[in-house]
Amino acid sequence: MKRTLCFAMFVVVALGAPAFAATPAGKTGEIGFAVGQSDVNSNASGSDTAQFLGVRGGYHVTDQFQVEGQFASSSESADVSGTNVDTTMHLYMVNGVMNFHPRKKDIVPYVMAGVGHADVAVDASGSKVNDGSVAYQVGGGTRIFFGKSKRMAFRGDLTLLRENSFNDSSTITTVTGGITWKLGGR
Secondary structure (H helix, E strand, C coil): CHHHHHHHHHHHHHHHHHHHHCCCCCCCEEEEEEEEEEEEECCCCCCCEEEEEEEEEEEECCCCEEEEEEEEEEEEEEEECCEEEEEEEEEEEEEEEEECCCCCCCEEEEEEEEEEEEEEEEEECCEEEEEEEEEEEEEEEEEEEECCCCCEEEEEEEEEEEEEECCEEEEEEEEEEEEEEEECCC
């Protein structure tokens, strides 16, 4: 999982940075990563919580509206009736983000909604099964910009994700924190 996440982050930075650096004045992009904790409401996986790692890359269509792509991975091990169960989920999402710009320009709260795909793998004592489904998420959070140029920010959010793998609907609540960088539009 760590190798996949590092590769995804490298691809976002390597391919996204030159494109965003060439954007016209006033147009910006954003890349970042986050870690967090998910509260999983699922009977299929046997897990209640999972650790979360993710990368995001986005483009600000306007000051207020942003489109972003997100790759996230979460995993957890649990003991279900004496059997070790390892569960892994990979998310591939496209999110619409509505940014709000209060008078204090260092703080930018936002709400978001997205759609994508969730791949879930469950490994119970060597027997592995996979399933995938359409996933939907809604959430909100804030960015707190810091530094001299105010191009780097702490990003924290709370999201609710709905997916239906193994004929079991799951609602996953995730709290994340991470760092994001504003690109382009100097």
